[in-house]
Amino acid sequence: MQKILITLLTLSMLSCGQKSDNSQYLQTKIDSLENKLSQTYKPGFGEFMGNIQIHHAKLWFAGENQNWQLADFEMNEIKENLDGIQKYCSDRTETKSIGMINLAMDSLSNSILKKNKVMFQRNYTTLTNSCNTCHQATNHEYNVITIPKIPPFSNQDFMTKK
Structure with a gap:
């Protein structure tokens, strides 16, 4: 019984060590993904x-x-x-x-x-x-929007089809 208890304790301690290694591995992956995410395109x-x-x-x-x-x-x-x-x-x-x-x-x-x-x-x-x-x-008073006079694209028909 004592041998079984010692074996279980040893396995427990070894698995704790693996968790630590696994946690470090996961943290490294998270850091890497966060870095990649911060470098991705974001519209301005x-x-x-x-x-x-x-x-x-x-x-x-x-x-x-x-x-x-x-x-x-x-x-x-x-x-x-x-x-x-x-x-x-x-x-x-x-x-x-x-x-x-x-x-x-x-x-x-x-x-x-x-x-x-x-x-x-x-x-x-x-x-x-x-x-x-x-x-x-917002201090962008130089950007004045107006009602358009001509369509922005010459290749679009704005009329409905009947």
């Missing part, structure tokens, strides 16, 4: 804003042509980019101001849902003004 604030600007322009032409399905799509693209800013650029002070456009976004979404062109135009103008207000509040 300007990249997100550039994408928003494109979708903002496309949204205008979709609404003007009463292509409500495309307008809704462009609204969702803007929302995805805003979510990306909050996820990947949370360290930027400007990110804290993003919420100031939520009311304008909601109103514009509502006008798209109602398929109301006049309401869309009014709410689009409000959204555009909200963007500029945010730019001013």
Whole structure:
């Protein structure tokens, strides 16, 4: 019985040593993965804003042509980019101001849902003004957004197919 107890104690002690080696191995792996993760590509604030600007322009032409399905799509693209800013650029002070456009976004979404062109135009103008207000509040007043005059892409038809 004493031999069995000694054998079990010895195995126990050996397995503790293995846990320590295993813990060190796992920690090394974690450190390596964290290092790789810190080196991966992360879109910058300007990249997100550039994408928003494109979708903002496309949204205008979709609404003007009463292509409500495309307008809704462009609204969702803007929302995805805003979510990306909050996820990947949370360290930027400007990110804290993003919420100031939520009311304008909601109103514009509502006008798209109602398929109301006049309401869309009014709410689009409000959204555009909200963007500029945010730019001013975050010391980017030199970045002025306007209602587009020409489509951003010549290879996209913004009219609905009947």
